[in-house]
Amino acid sequence: MLGVFLIGAALFAFSTLLGASLRTRLLLLAGLWAFVVLVHLTLPDGAPLRLATGGNARPWIVLAAVAALIWAYRAGLSVLRRRAERRTGPAMPSDAPPPQTQTQTQTQAQAQAQAQTQSQPQPQTPPFSDAELNRYARHVMLREVGGPGQKALKQARVLVIGAGGLGSPALLYLAAAGVGTIGVIDDDSVDSSNLQRQVIHTDARIGLPKVFSAQQQMQALNPFITVRPYHRRLTEDNATALFLDYDLILDGTDNFDTRYLVNRAAVATGKPLIAAAITQWEGQISLYHPAAGAPCYQCVFPQRPAPGLVPSCAEAGVIAPLPGVLGTMMALEAIKHITGAGETLRNALVIFDGLYGETRRLAVSRRTDCPVCASDT
Numbered sequence: 242m243l244g245v246f247l248i249g250a251a252l253f254a255f256s257t258l259l260g261a262s263l264r265t266r267l268l269l270l271a272g273l274w275a276f277v278v279l280v281h282l283t284l285p286d287g288a289p290l291r292l293a294t295g296g297n298a299r300p301w302i303v304l305a306a307v308a309a310l311i312w313a314y315r316a317g318l319s320v321l322r323r324r325a326e327r328r329t330g331p332a333m334p335s336d337a338p339p340p341q342t343q344t345q346t347q348t349q350a351q352a353q354a355q356a357q358t359q360s361q362p363q364p365q366t367p368p369f370s371d372a373e374l375n376r377y378a379r380h381v382m383l384r385e386v387g388g389p390g391q392k393a394l395k396q397a398r399v400l401v402i403g404a405g406g407l408g409s410p411a412l413l414y415l416a417a418a419g420v421g422t423i424g425v426i427d428d429d430s431v432d433s434s435n436l437q438r439q440v441i442h443t444d445a446r447i448g449l450p451k452v453f454s455a456q457q458q459m460q461a462l463n464p465f466i467t468v469r470p471y472h473r474r475l476t477e478d479n480a481t482a483l484f485l486d487y488d489l490i491l492d493g494t495d496n497f498d499t500r501y502l503v504n505r506a507a508v509a510t511g512k513p514l515i516a517a518a519i520t521q522w523e524g525q526i527s528l529y530h531p532a533a534g535a536p537c538y539q540c541v542f543p544q545r546p547a548p549g550l551v552p553s554c555a556e557a558g559v560i561a562p563l564p565g566v567l568g569t570m571m572a573l574e575a576i577k578h579i580t581g582a583g584e585t586l587r588n589a590l591v592i593f594d595g596l597y598g599e600t601r602r603l604a605v606s607r608r609t610d611c612p613v614c615a616s617d618t
Contacts, residue, residue: 390580400424400487404451406564407493409441414572416459426471480506492516504538522596524567531614
């Protein structure tokens with residue numbers, strides 16, 4: 242076999258010296274391979290030529306399969322690049338100087354160069370770097386996402402309220418998916434009791450504000466995104482201005498006062514809201530968007546439960562993976578909303594029962610007497 246490899250290397254080098262194209266050189270190697278395989282398929286066992294070329298055709302077939310896989314991988318990357326750039330046009334070098342023409346005076350040269358620059362198409366920055374294309378390749382392969390969908394994710398701005406049980410997985414998956422700008426607001430700090438379920442934080446960051454802990458983990462996961470941490474409490478005074486800077490709001494808070502506040506601000510700014518809630522073994526999630534005909538949160542939950550009827554996680558407990566399930570569903574619904582893939586949970590409320598592995602989907606609709614969104618009907 243070594244002799245065949247040496248012959249192949251000699252053919253490749255000799256054809257290179259003669260100026261043959263890469264395609265011609267590869268065809269020569271393919272011809273050599275075909276000759277060797279033909280020898281093994283036609284000559285009897287023990288033939289000197291078969292023994293000199295390895296004695297068996299299997300290694301050569303495996304070699305061809307490996308080469309084919311490498312070629313297919315490179316071709317696949319080329320296809321992904323074309324799909325990702327098809328709506329932005331081919332990339333052009335951004336550091337190439339404009340053409341200069343020698344004239345008799347410096348002023349004339351500058352004027353001519355400026356005219357040439359204005360008459361030529363401006364170079365475009367490619368939407369994704371090679372590293373990003375490789376990172377998001379599984380998204381680009383999806384028919385429902387593709388290059389345009391991944392570009393929409395990169396351009397999206399999503400605000401997550403709360404970096405706790407629900408916010409942790411939502412933030413991690415939004416970051417992993419390539420959402421370009423992610424805001425996170427929370428006034429709390431990491432406590433050891435959080436680590437049973439709040440997977441974005443670590444033991445080493447106990448005492449650190451949750452928004453900064455989350456920022457560290459998200460940017461370690463994906464350095465191509467922007468994370469905006471807001472270490473403060475969401476209030477009536479700051480909610481509207483904050484929401485206006487984002488395209489989509491995710492509410493992962495754990496009390497009704499904040500949920501109703503988030504809903505009012507989302508309705509006032511016309512922003513879609515994905516809200517989830519959990520307790521013990523159960524959780525629920527929906528997409529609220531009155532501006533698109535869906536109900537708001539207060540349409541579905543017009544009044545807060547009586548005190549003690551729905552205890553908090555601190556009072557009633559919560560199984561560790563449950564916020565992971567619902568928080569991941571929040572991220573999934575956000576990605577579907579941004580990319581337009583599939584059908585979101587607009588006009589539907591999903592209730593998940595982790596203890597018995599049951600999921601129920603309920604239809605919900607706007608209320609004409611809703612004190613928050615009825616005026617938008």
